[in-house]
Amino acid sequence: MNIKSLLLGSAAALAVVSGAQAADAIVAAEPEPVEYVRVCDAYGTGYFYIPGTETCLKIEGYIRFQVNVGDRVGNSLTRPNDSDWDAVTRGQVQFTAKSDTEYGPLTGVIVMQFNADNATDQNAKLDSAYLDVAGFRAGLFYSWWDDGLSGETDDIGSPVTLHNSIRYQYETGDFYAGISVDELEDGPFYDGETPNNVGVAVGLGGKAGAFSYQITAGYDVDNEEGAVRAMGTVEIGPGTLGLAAVYSTGPNAYYNAAEWAVAAEYAIKATDKLKITPGVQYYGNYGVVNPTTDADFSDNDAWKVGLTVDYQIVDNFYAKASVQYLDPDDGDDSTSGYFRLQRSF
Template sequence: MNIKSLLLGSAAALAVVSGAQAADAIVAAEPEPVEYVRVCDAYGTGYFYIPGTETCLKINGYIRFQVNVGDQPGGDNDSDWDAVTRGQVQFTAKSDTEYGPLTGVIVMQFNADNATDQTSKLDSAYIDIAGLRAGLFYSWWDDGLSGETDDIGSVVTLHNSIRYQYETPDFYAGLSVDELEDGVFKADEDPNNVGVAIGLGGKAGAFSYQITAGYDFDNEDGAVRAMGTVDIGPGTLGLAGVYSSGPNSYYSAAEWAVAAEYAIKATDKLKITPAVQYYGNYFGGSKAVPDDFDGLGDAWKVGLTVDYQIVDNFYAKASVQYLDPDDGDDSTSGYFRLQRAF
């Protein structure tokens, strides 16, 4: 066999094999189209479309490390300091409807006193549309001045509630019906309760204000609170006053109290807030309350809080408080906190 015959034979064999492979060729399927996450800017920063839907979702939260020092009311730790860590994550879903944005919020919180003593809880979960909100959420009584000294809110401010709130950029007013199962209660009773609260507030230039009231039907007492802030000089002056007709789930620390603070913006990153509060007929923060405030002594409290922004979304806070009640021992407490928000 000469070279020419060998080449012709090889070419013929290759043609046969190629034809067989062509007949059995595997054709790759077209890849499924991938829908990438799209930014949703209709409700502010941080939202994105849930793939395949027109619902916008935002995920945010914070990680907190805190060391409490001194007398810790209600604490289980016998030492004079205690380190705790918290992780909190919030899911906010929004979509457009003919009634305006339909909002759903879920907040989960995880707390660790140590490696084995840990708790998790549903911190909030509610539906909001056209000013109507229903679910588990914090009441207006959870609000306060910017420092850590003021004690002008409820013992428990998180309730299963339904409320309607009308609001504009500079004003809001609303009515809320609250289940107060975990509120305060009189001796020989259990907390199984309902209350009605109203809230209104707004701002006008450098001045902001809020008025909150609530009536506790089981305890047959109510409370009203007013507070306001105004920018003066290098800081913001805050004033608040609260009155309670008797111990109830909206306010039970005292029959009345006044509080003041001045939040000094020392630099773009540093805020220093000295504050003071005075209580008339002081009781304290327990859930089991007396029938009334008669015969109780007064108390006063002074404190200092320092906030510092280390970098964007990373903050440090230190606070110290001194409380001196007529009917009890004075106490000093405080904490140091590091918090990373996202």
């Protein structure tokens, strides 16, 4: 074999190998398109679509630092003592999911709360968890008795307002009315009653121009007592006047501070960032006598006065200070309050 034949044969072999390699060349697959988070504006600001679904999700919450002052405030979430001040921190996060259905928006809410008195004394709890569709709500949520005036002086709500409940509420733009059945398992129990109580509450309210109102009532089945409350606010001058009154037939889970009480406040909008709210309340037949046998309200009255100051430092960050003075007829007077810093998101 001469050199010419050898070169021609080598060239042919190389051509065959090159062709085989060209036929078997690896082609990189194109990347799949990425589904970026989409804004959902159907239910207001802050919602986004959960990727791959038509469900809208909103995440919000706050971080709070607070110093409580007063008689026997304690220095522990679980072991109060004679300390007259205590610093606590809270973090809360809320998840709200919404999607359209043939019955209207289907809503699910989960609220987790984390409290810390110090590095070791901490707790985490489910603050709310409920579903809501077409006006029906079921789960763990706060009742209408949790509402109050805007300041910190009024004492016109239930001692425990978070219940496992089922309710129906009809709403329009400026009016609502509803009824709920509440499990009153961790409220006050009187006359030898034990947990696993039940109550029925109704609420209605609305707005008419500068005036807003709310009427709430509740009946405690085991204690066989009930309470009714009315509140109203109206814009007057540089602020908002708030008035409230409550009456209870006897100590029960919906109201047990007194047989009756009236409260008033005036929330002054001093500047765009500063609000000053003085308030006052008077209790008739204040306090419960013999809670385990023949429970009834006392024959003593009491009055309370206080001041709350709110200051918006920047957007989503504010400071609040509150001081309250309580003077019962048959008991020691007391002063309490707190200073709070809170960042919302």
